[in-house]
Amino acid sequence: MTEIPDDRYDAVVDRIEEGLATLELDGDEDRYELVIDEASLPEAGQHEGAVYEIAVEDDRLVDARYDEEATEERSEAAQERFDRLSERPPNDDEE
Template sequence: MTDSYTGVIDRIEEDTAVLLLEAGETREQLELDPAAIPDAGYHEGAVFEVELSGETLERIEYRPETERERHERAQDRFDRLSERLDEE
């Protein structure tokens, strides 16, 4: 059985890439060999579609559009909070 997740690179260390996996409200952490990360997504905050069979990585696909959308939503939230602080 294969499970699908959205994965976000939390950090890249010397010999490990740490992805935070999301499936609905479920959040897990997955440690991978950095060589398994596609070159285009080899940076913190990169977003992937990840498929696991048990604990075995079956597929990882970089999703730059999803990454951009998430970044824009986060920036919008930050801007709204900043405006409220400026009003006080």
């Protein structure tokens, strides 16, 4: 597994399985994955797609702040993309 440099990151909960949360972290040039105990996250953000500002030291989560506003914005943007993709393109006969 790739070592995660000590730093602050924006992170998103990618998935939660069997009590373990997998966070995707965006670094300056690299992306990282951090697996932690789901219970170490604030309860309001214990779901897929939750956005956090976190701090990592020695490959461990040392601080996690749930960003409810960023989570809602991310969810709305994903829904808008889905809605656009699910629209049928016009048929030549429908013009």
